[in-house]
Amino acid sequence: MKTQVDLYTGFLSSGKTSLIKQVLDSRVYSKERIVIILCESGEEDIDEESCSRENVYIKRLTKDEPLEASIIKEAYKKHLPHRIIIEQNGMSSLEELLGVLDERGVRKNCEISNIVNVVDCRTFDMLMNITGNTLVEQAANSDTVILNYADKAMADRLGNIEKTIKALNKQAEILRIELPEDYGEYLKDNSAEETKGSFLKKPSDVLLAVSFILVVGYFLMTVFTVSDFGSAKMDLSWLQVINTIFISILMQAFPFLILGVLVSSIIQVFVSREMVIKYFPKSKAASFLAAILGGLFFPVCDCAIVPVATRLVKKGVPLYAAVTFMLAAPIVNPIVIASTLYAFPGQPHIAFYRIYLGVAIAVASGLTFLFFPGNEKKLLTGGNSLLCSCTYCSSVGNKGGAAEKISAIFKHAGEEFFDVGRFLVIGALLTSIFQVAIPKDLLLEVGNSGVVSLVIMMAAAVILSVCSSSDAFIARSFANQFSMGSVMGFLVLGPMIDIKNVLMLLGNFNKRFVAKFLIVVCGLAFAILIFFTAIFF
Numbered sequence: 001m002k003t004q005v006d007l008y009t010g011f012l013s014s015g016k017t018s019l020i021k022q023v024l025d026s027r028v029y030s031k032e033r034i035v036i037i038l039c040e041s042g043e044e045d046i047d048e049e050s051c052s053r054e055n056v057y058i059k060r061l062t063k064d065e066p067l068e069a070s071i072i073k074e075a076y077k078k079h080l081p082h083r084i085i086i087e088q089n090g091m092s093s094l095e096e097l098l099g100v101l102d103e104r105g106v107r108k109n110c111e112i113s114n115i116v117n118v119v120d121c122r123t124f125d126m127l128m129n130i131t132g133n134t135l136v137e138q139a140a141n142s143d144t145v146i147l148n149y150a151d152k153a154m155a156d157r158l159g160n161i162e163k164t165i166k167a168l169n170k171q172a173e174i175l176r177i178e179l180p181e182d183y184g185e186y187l188k189d190n191s192a193e194e195t196k197g198s199f200l201k202k203p204s205d206v207l208l209a210v211s212f213i214l215v216v217g218y219f220l221m222t223v224f225t226v227s228d229f230g231s232a233k234m235d236l237s238w239l240q241v242i243n244t245i246f247i248s249i250l251m252q253a254f255p256f257l258i259l260g261v262l263v264s265s266i267i268q269v270f271v272s273r274e275m276v277i278k279y280f281p282k283s284k285a286a287s288f289l290a291a292i293l294g295g296l297f298f299p300v301c302d303c304a305i306v307p308v309a310t311r312l313v314k315k316g317v318p319l320y321a322a323v324t325f326m327l328a329a330p331i332v333n334p335i336v337i338a339s340t341l342y343a344f345p346g347q348p349h350i351a352f353y354r355i356y357l358g359v360a361i362a363v364a365s366g367l368t369f370l371f372f373p374g375n376e377k378k379l380l381t382g383g384n385s386l387l388c389s390c391t392y393c394s395s396v397g398n399k400g401g402a403a404e405k406i407s408a409i410f411k412h413a414g415e416e417f418f419d420v421g422r423f424l425v426i427g428a429l430l431t432s433i434f435q436v437a438i439p440k441d442l443l444l445e446v447g448n449s450g451v452v453s454l455v456i457m458m459a460a461a462v463i464l465s466v467c468s469s470s471d472a473f474i475a476r477s478f479a480n481q482f483s484m485g486s487v488m489g490f491l492v493l494g495p496m497i498d499i500k501n502v503l504m505l506l507g508n509f510n511k512r513f514v515a516k517f518l519i520v521v522c523g524l525a526f527a528i529l530i531f532f533t534a535i536f537f
Contacts, residue, residue, distance in 0.1 A: 003076060003110045004083045005101060009138040010118035011090035011127055015148040015180065017044035019118060020085055022184035024056060028191045032082035035059060035075045039067055039089040057081070067092075069103045076109050084110065094137050117142035117172075121153040124161050140168045146183065150176040218243075238436055246432040249465065249500075250425065256467060257307075257421060258413075265413040267311045269405050280317055287321040288366060292359055295329030302330040302468045302495040306504040307416060319373055324366030327521065330468040330495035331358030340491070343472035350484075350491075357492045357532060364524045365517075374516065423503035430499050434463045450483075454529060457486040458522070461494030468495035485533030493525050 006023075008016045020036065021044070023029065033055040036046060046058060057079050061067060067086070075084065088097055094115075101112060117138045120127075127135055139145055145165050150158055158176070165174055177183050218239065281287045309326035313319060330336060332355060340351040457478065466474050475490045497518065505514045 003081055004113035005110050006083065006085045006113055007088060007094075007097065007115045008085065008118060009088045009090070009094055009115065009142065011120065011123070011135075012040060012042050014090065014118040014120040014123075015044075015146075016087050016118045017042055017046060018180035019116070019146065019148075019183045020087060021046060022180050023085065023187065024053060026184050026187045026191075028187050029083060033057075033079060035079050035081040035084045037061070037067065037071065037075065037084065037086045039087055039092065067097065067100060069100050069106050072100070072106050072110065076106075083113070091134065093134070094141055098141075114144065115142045117145045119145060119147050119161070119165070121147050121149050121158060121161060125157075128164075136168060139165050139172070142169065142172050144173045144175060145169065147174065147176045149178070151178040242432045242436050245435055246428055249428040249432065254421075258417065261307050261413045261416040262409070263308050265409045265416065267308070267315060269409050269412065271315060280321075284320075284370065287318060288324055288363055291321045291324035291366065292328045292332065292362065294325045295332035296334065302498065302501060305330055306501055306508065310508040318370075320366040320370035323369050323517070324362045327362035327365055327496045328359055331355060331362075331492070333468065336468045336472075336495070340472040343476045350488075353488055353532075353536070354491045357488060357528060358495070361492065361496070361521065361525050361528055364528065365521050368520050368524070374513065423500065423507045426500075426503055428465070428500060434499075451530065453482050453486040454489045454526070454533065457482055457490040458493045458526065458529075461490045462498050464494070465498035465500050466494060471495070483533070485529065485536075488532070489525070489529050492529065493522070496521055496525070 008020060010016050017038075024034070024046075030053065035057045037059045038046065039061050041060075041063075057075070059071065059075055061071070067088075072084065075081070086097070088094070098112075100106065101110065119139070147158065147161060147165075153161070162174055162176075165172065175183075175186060177186070221239070281290050305326050308329075309322050312325065313322045317325075337351055337355065340354055341348060344350040460478075461471075464471075464474065471494050472491065475487050478490065479487055502514065502518070505517065509517075
């Protein structure tokens with residue numbers, strides 16, 4: 001079993017040492033051999049003689065001495081500890097410390113167990129303004145955030161601190177304490193809970209358990225079905241259809257999602273917010289033109305557009321331009337144009353109409369957000385979400401070399417892929433269920449009923465969630481049952497809004513913006529398509 005490593009981060013005088021003492025005084029790790037590495041010295045101190053228990057070894061670094069892998073390896077070799085507790089220097093980069101722990105020689109014997117960020121409620125606002133990314137980095141990458149001296153802060157101020165922490169790190173457990181002994185009580189209670197075996201404490205644990213039960217149930221049902229159990233056979237064809245659709249959507253979307261997060265990461269690492277503000281067109285007309293033509297130079301489909309658009313907003317691109325780009329890019333994409341021409345041979349006007357209508361809806365939506373922008377500062381989820389909270393790119397900045405930046409791109413892309421990908425998986429599952437639950441005969445019965453057929457095809461585009469690079473072939477199959485105006489509704493709205501993209505939007509933007517976005521885009525798309533159908537079809 002590997003040695004467990006607990007990291008305690010936080011600024012000087014936040015109370016890290018007092019909390020580590022509580023760990024030693026509690027009986028939680030009473031049978032473990034522990035090495036404590038102190039990277040800074042404050043008012044509180046720990047030494048082996050005053051420690052209330054045995055098998056505790058302390059390594060103290062001198063001022064400005066960096067914590068290198070060789071120190072951890074030496075401590076491991078000398079004491080063979082069950083646990084290493086590191087009190088990090090508050091001004092040091094957490095990313096650099098994680099890099100040290102990720103070195104092969106350390107990783108072979110040690111693994112990170114818990115990252116605890118200790119926040120002094122009395123100085124949080126001041127440090128947030130002074131240290132910026134360092135505090136964000138610590139809070140965003142912790143498993144537990146302890147709000148120390150909670151009784152010294154006003155209730156509304158404490159609430160705001162907690163909101164900021166939640167915005168930076170939704171997964172972290174936030175603990176308010178007034179005295180170090182409160183942390184000791186928490187450790188004791190937490191240990192008792194673990195002893196009782198209550199492992200379903202978090203929503204993610206419940207979701208994992210439900211997923212596991214469903215997978216096991218599906219496996220058993222499949223075995224019973226293919227086996228000769230006579231009456232035990234059940235018709236699971238519907239489940240197999242859901243499974244097939246689910247897998248096909250993921251296989252179709254994942255390559256484009258990878259492309260999207262890579263583009264997003266390149267923008268994050270190589271393009272500074274100052275560059276975007278300096279070089280992005282100041283003229284609103286030129287901004288719209290750049291947003292429309294951006295799809296030609298960033299050929300991403302709808303599966304990858306949300307991460308890219310989110311990154312552009314974080315970098316300072318105006319909201320109306322980002323909305324226009326997000327809606328137009330999946331349609332003016334050269335691959336999408338080619339697939340539309342191929343799916344409708346001899347009918348190049350279909351591809352032209354698709355581009356024309358897509359750009360018209362994108363510009364109309366962008367104009368709506370230009371004249372009615374709302375509160376852009378609270379647009380993204382998170383109080384300080386204009387900053388990237390990952391541990392990889394924040395320390396690279398303009399100082400890192402090419403190798404560091406390329407490494408940061410791939411590490412950042414990996415983190416963003418898992419962050420956004422979970423919404424894609426949930427969206428793909430919902431889409432699969434809806435496709436099986438809604439009978440296709442119902443769609444065909446209303447195929448030629450004017451406005452209703454347009455609404456049905458727009459709804460089908462949202463529900464089916466087909467990638468814009470291949471949705472033209474699906475639209476072609478509807479052409480015999482539905483009017484061409486309705487089919488255009490499928491071709492135009494699908495790349496702009498579908499289930500998986502709505503979930504990804506909810507993961508990056510606040511609910512008010514997403515609701516406004518859906519109403520504006522769907523409303524304008526319906527009005528423009530009705531007008532267009534009345535004239536041309």
